[in-house]
Amino acid sequence: MASAADPPRHRRPRPVPTPFSAPFWDGTRAGELRVQRCLDCAHWRWTPQLACPKCWSERYEWARTGGRGELYSYTVVQRSVDPNRFEVPYVLAVVRLDEGPHLLTNLVECEPAAIEVGMRVAVRFERLDDDFHVYPFAPEGG
């Protein structure tokens, strides 16, 4: 049996980047999960913002994260947002990166019964096409 969120089952919408967000998607294509980090106060922030919410500095870098963290929460979705695109069940998740920020993502390669809040997870880039890779997570070391 395929695992709960086996990626090829979905026809995911392609992201629509802006010049502001292009470095993030360049990163996923290169196998890096990048998050903005303030160059003045070192605060990591997600979702992306022009200025740091801590110090209002607009100086930032798209810093490479380790792509690892813990499962903050999850839900096994039984009613698809769009049955033409997402096959149920799939697992929507929030992951807390080791660097601090929380990301909305999918948990893949994990049976629903084996999911536990707090479990260690790592990013598994999923290729949509030549331009875009998205960033679901899977159990660490799995």
Next chain:
Amino acid sequence: MALREVAVVGVATTEQLRSSGGRYGLSYGLEALKGALADAGLEKADIQGLYPMIDQWPQTGEANPGNYLHSNWPAQLGIPIRWFTGAVNSGAGTGASAILDAAAAIAAGYIDTAAIVLGMAASTPADTRTASWTSQAIQWNEWTGTYTAAQFALAARRHMHEFGTAPEHFAQVSATIRNYGHLNPDAVMYGRGPYSVQDVLDAPMVADPLTRLMCAQVNDGGAAMILSTLERARDLRKPVVRVLGGADQLSYPAYAEPPLLEHALGEPFSTRWVDDGFAMAGLTRDDVDVVELYDGFASWIVMQWELLGFCARGEGGPFVASGVMELDGRYPTCTDGGCESFSHMGAPALLRPLEAVRQLRVETPDPCPGWEQGKHSHEPGACRQVRDPRIALGVSMGPPTGGGNFVLLARD
């Protein structure tokens, strides 16, 4: 500049129904606005301030708030608008935030009378399976297959993890609220109950732990409310409901940020806004007789009790399980059937405070033979009118990403 006191002088709702077959939300809104003016005994020329929310202008297909010029409203209504704001506040522009903003404008003397108008035909588009506008075509989110119920489920799961909250707690919320709607002939889900906790748990799973009966449906309909000075209200035809105060706090954007439980419960910002709202009204939680929370999802009700300080953080599950929301409980809640059973037209922010007004006026249709004369049995399971309520709390906070708003209303 001396502040004036403010009252709700007119309310109306249209029929609330599934899939009305192409009628514009604006049409529902206009019908409700006429109804609220008639309820107040006022005319359209009396309206000076406007707080509208419609899902589509026929001319452009845009929603309002949206890109279409707000100044189309005078062209549509045939009256000038002297105060047009509030749409940027939380509560989708027509909820408790709009009431507070209108009250501020009236109190300060900028205008004498304001109208809040809501008209949505959200269930008319072909695919009614989920509220598509909350999937937010945001590049960080859309690829994940996220949508409203799933976002609430994420916060709910975290609440269960941190505090031991159980699906039975959420089911209790929905059974209680849906059983009010079962008694409300105006409710979309009128006569569908009664529901047990087990019925709610046994419903098809949407996004665990939320079953279909823990989620609001989507339907069409309109609602409107007219506010004016207390002085003028006392000359009008309906029982006077005063606006005593409230509060509003914007936090993170709806469905764009990851739905963190901490944000739902008010972090990282201060929750002092809640205490401030009660303080300005000169009230405490103990003074409240009836509560209209925003029950888009059952789990969110558990969190609202905590956010609003009616119980300690993490205690929302046992709090609702104690029966506090029942008609004979301490805080009868969502007495019209709420978003889950009465109506959820996508962003029905006005409906919660509007039911608070009807409770204070004792204008609640239910099986009691004398309801039109305000005579009720107050028998749980047979009646949905709270006995002699004086203070009502109306809440219009929708998304799971923080912030909120509420208004405290009082019978004069």
